[in-house]
Amino acid sequence: MSAALAIEGLRVVYDGHHALKGVSLDVAQGESYGLVGESGSGKSTLLRAIAGLAPVTEGEVSVDGERVGPGRDKAFYRKVQMVFQDPYGSLHPRHTVDRLLLEPLAIHGFTDIEARILRALDEVGLGSGFRFRYSHQLSGGQRQRVAIARALILEPSILLLDEPTSALDASVQAEVLNLLEQVRSDRGLTFLMVSHDLAIVTHMCERLTVMQNGQEVERLSASDLAARTVTKDYTRNLLTASEGFVREGSA
Amino acid sequence: MTRLLTVDGLKVDFPTRSGVVEAVRGVSFTLGRERLGIVGESGSGKSQTGRAIMGLTPANARISAERLNFSGIDLLDVPARQRRDLRGKRIAMILQDPKYSLNPVMSIGRQIVETLRAHETIGRAEARDRALAMLEAVQIREASRVFDLYPHEVSGGMGQRAMIAMMLIAGPELLIADEPTSALDVTVQLEILAILYRLVADRGMGLIFISHDLGLVSSFCDRVIVMYAGRIVEELPASELANAEHPYTRGLLNCMPRIGADRHPLPVLDRKPEWAL
Numbered sequence: 001m002s003a004a005l006a007i008e009g010l011r012v013v014y015d016g017h018h019a020l021k022g023v024s025l026d027v028a029q030g031e032s033y034g035l036v037g038e039s040g041s042g043k044s045t046l047l048r049a050i051a052g053l054a055p056v057t058e059g060e061v062s063v064d065g066e067r068v069g070p071g072r073d074k075a076f077y078r079k080v081q082m083v084f085q086d087p088y089g090s091l092h093p094r095h096t097v098d099r100l101l102l103e104p105l106a107i108h109g110f111t112d113i114e115a116r117i118l119r120a121l122d123e124v125g126l127g128s129g130f131r132f133r134y135s136h137q138l139s140g141g142q143r144q145r146v147a148i149a150r151a152l153i154l155e156p157s158i159l160l161l162d163e164p165t166s167a168l169d170a171s172v173q174a175e176v177l178n179l180l181e182q183v184r185s186d187r188g189l190t191f192l193m194v195s196h197d198l199a200i201v202t203h204m205c206e207r208l209t210v211m212q213n214g215q216e217v218e219r220l221s222a223s224d225l226a227a228r229t230v231t232k233d234y235t236r237n238l239l240t241a242s243e244g245f246v247r248e249g250s251a
Numbered sequence: 252m253t254r255l256l257t258v259d260g261l262k263v264d265f266p267t268r269s270g271v272v273e274a275v276r277g278v279s280f281t282l283g284r285e286r287l288g289i290v291g292e293s294g295s296g297k298s299q300t301g302r303a304i305m306g307l308t309p310a311n312a313r314i315s316a317e318r319l320n321f322s323g324i325d326l327l328d329v330p331a332r333q334r335r336d337l338r339g340k341r342i343a344m345i346l347q348d349p350k351y352s353l354n355p356v357m358s359i360g361r362q363i364v365e366t367l368r369a370h371e372t373i374g375r376a377e378a379r380d381r382a383l384a385m386l387e388a389v390q391i392r393e394a395s396r397v398f399d400l401y402p403h404e405v406s407g408g409m410g411q412r413a414m415i416a417m418m419l420i421a422g423p424e425l426l427i428a429d430e431p432t433s434a435l436d437v438t439v440q441l442e443i444l445a446i447l448y449r450l451v452a453d454r455g456m457g458l459i460f461i462s463h464d465l466g467l468v469s470s471f472c473d474r475v476i477v478m479y480a481g482r483i484v485e486e487l488p489a490s491e492l493a494n495a496e497h498p499y500t501r502g503l504l505n506c507m508p509r510i511g512a513d514r515h516p517l518p519v520l521d522r523k524p525e526w527a528l
Contacts (some may be wrong), residue, residue: 038436039407140293169292169463171520174506178516196437203508203517226511241437242510245444245470 002065004029004190005050005080005158010059012042012049012214019045021214022059027158032184032191034205034222036198036238042214043194044085047160050192051082063158074108081151085163087143091135097121097146098131104154120149124179141172145179152183159184161193165200177204198242202226210235255425255457256282256304259318263299263308274299274312276481282425286451286458288468288489290503291478297461300478301427304459305344306334321425340370343423345447348434349410353402359413360386360398363420370421385416389446408439412446419450426451429461444471465492465503477503480527499526 003026012020020042027033035043048054050061052072061068063079084090091100101117110116118128124145135143144164151159164180165173181204184191195201201208202222210217210232218232230236263275275296280287291297299308306326308314319326321342326334346352354362363382367373373381379398386394389412402410411431418426431447432440448471451458462468469475469489477485477500485497495501502520 038438170465170503171292171506174508174517174519177508178519181515197508199508199510202510203514237438239510241441244466245441245448247448247470 003027003062004031004064005192006060006062006065007046007050008060008062010046010049010061011057012045012054013057014055019054019214020049023209023211023214023216024059025209025216025219027190027192029157030188030190031207032193032205034201034208035192035194035211036196036201036208037211037217038196038238040213041211043211044162045214046211047082047162047192047194051080051160052076077104077156078108078154079156080158080160081154081156082160082162083144083147083151083164086167087135087140087147088167090147091143093135096132096134097126097138100135100146101150101153104150108154116153120153123152123183124149139172140168141176144168144176148176148179148183152187155187156189158190158192161191163195164193166196173200180204198225198238210238254281254283255322257318257320258282258300258304259316261300261303261316261319262314263296263303264313264315265309265311266313273481275303278478278481278483279317280476280483280486282457282459284424284455284457285474286460286472288472288475289459289461289478290463290465290468290475292463292503294480295478296481297478298429301344301429301459301461304425305342305427306338307344336370339366339418339423340421341423342425342427343418343421345411345414345418345426345428345431347430349402349407349414350434352414353410355402358399358401359405363413363417366417367420381420382416385420386413388419388450389413389416390442391416406439407435408443411435411439411443415443415447415450419454422454423456425457425459427459427461430463431460432467433462433464465500466507482527484526497526498523 005027008024009022010020011022023046035046037043045054049056068076098117101120102113105113105116121128121131126142126145165176168176183189193201193204202225205222207221209219212234217234220230228239230239259279261275261278265272265274278300289297289300302308303314316327360382363385364378367378367381383394383398386397391397391412397405432443435443460468460472469492472489475487475489475492476483477497479499485495485500487495505518506520508517
């Protein structure tokens with residue numbers, strides 16, 4: 001079986017700065033895969049390179065066994081959609097929710113627009129009352145739901161998630177994570193999720209790659225991480241850090 | 252324990268075109284030379300509480316309290332001039348993101364020296380020496396090199412250390428830290444917290460630590476106040492957090508994903524309207 005998403009030796013160079021230094025990974029159909037790392041580790045760059053938003057210097061991206069060319073065509077975006085980190089920045093401030101959801105449908109030539117918009121809103125738990133609101137009339141969690149609806153409305157098979165909850169409050173984060181898990185099981189989606197938070201990634205993903213300085217540090221399964229069977233010091237440091245502050249002397 | 256700060260019935264209102272927004276609705280607590288955590292989600296009024304004590308409430312806001320007293324000084328009734336003397340000298344505040352809170356066109360060293368010279372009559376050379384010593388105290392290794400760097404030339408962790416150095420150099424008695432590590436990577440976060448913890452303990456300051464992260468606050472502070480919709484819903488010793496009674500506090504603790512806990516779906520907060528009464 002070919003992987004839903006395969007990346008081979010991906011390298012991204014910005015003006016001589018090597019943001020991504022040859023990273024490979026395979027995500028199976030229906031799997032949820034995590035990328036963890038601190039700022040500057042290249043985890044977001046990897047996601048953006050897959051989506052065609054970062055210049056790929058070297059390496060290959062394949063979706064469902066087919067190699068993706070340097071440009072991304074419409075067929076690619078039918079299969080692969082992305083949810084961005086900041087719901088305050090990723091929605092057009094002067095478009096209503098209706099217009100935001102209409103745009104991908106119009107681009108891809110859908111005809112049953114009305115039904116699809118209503119279904120998409122319903123699926124992310126917003127209801128039709130939100131359809132003609134502007135994004136400034138929504139809370140952070142509601143905005144992120146709109147962003148998820150916009151990604152799902154084309155019925156993609158792969159969702160790229162770039163820190164989808166890091167701008168949200170803890171209680172809202174739980175709701176959005178639950179929503180993502182729900183749509184994944186309903187539609188059999190494949191996730192590639194970036195986060196700086198080990199707990200979120202182990203909660204959401206079966207396997208993960210820890211990244212640092214544009215390179216892979218190690219590949220783990222979520223159960224390895226939960227059992228603390230990690231081999232690299234960097235991962236161990238991240239694990240310790242995620243357990244929170246320990247007062248001097250009480251450790 | 253000597254009482255440093257008394258807050259009684261603090262209210263902060265923002266008049267807007269569509270009515271008055273009540274950001275803080277009657278918050279009361281006292282603080283000695285201890286570490287107090289204020290926890291809440293966005294919009295709970297935790298930052299406005301800190302800003303009101305610091306005197307940084309926007310001019311269009313209405314602020315009132317039964318009592319807002321800092322070591323015998325009525326903060327609501329004090330002339331602006333005296334308030335300015337307090338700010339930075341006796342009460343200091345660490346803000347969230349060094350990228351925005353440091354002056355981008357002034358070297359780090361000059362900013363620290365400026366703080367010092369605003370509050371003390373002190374010669375240039377001595378001010379520089381004290382600033383360098385302070386940079387070393389926040390564990391910056393090449394203090395004399397960092398002294399001449401501009402904020403954009405240093406990392407977030409380094410910037411936040413510089414911020415702490417700047418806030419502590421005048422020797423404040425009360426330090427307000429508003430999400431001091433939220434913009435930093437987790438591993439850097441721990442280093443900064445360790446530095447802050449040691450300095451606050453060594454100098455016997457009172458600390459108000461404002462954060463959205465309940466777990467972090469309880470590991471850092473002695474006492475925790477939980478805020479919701481502009482009010483305090485619960486106050487408890489940090490060690491008793493696991494026995495919190497208010498459903499909001501329990502819900503906040505519960506909804507975080509934890510490594511090794513298999514909880515699908517995550518429990519979500521069922522917000523009750525009566526919490527906001």
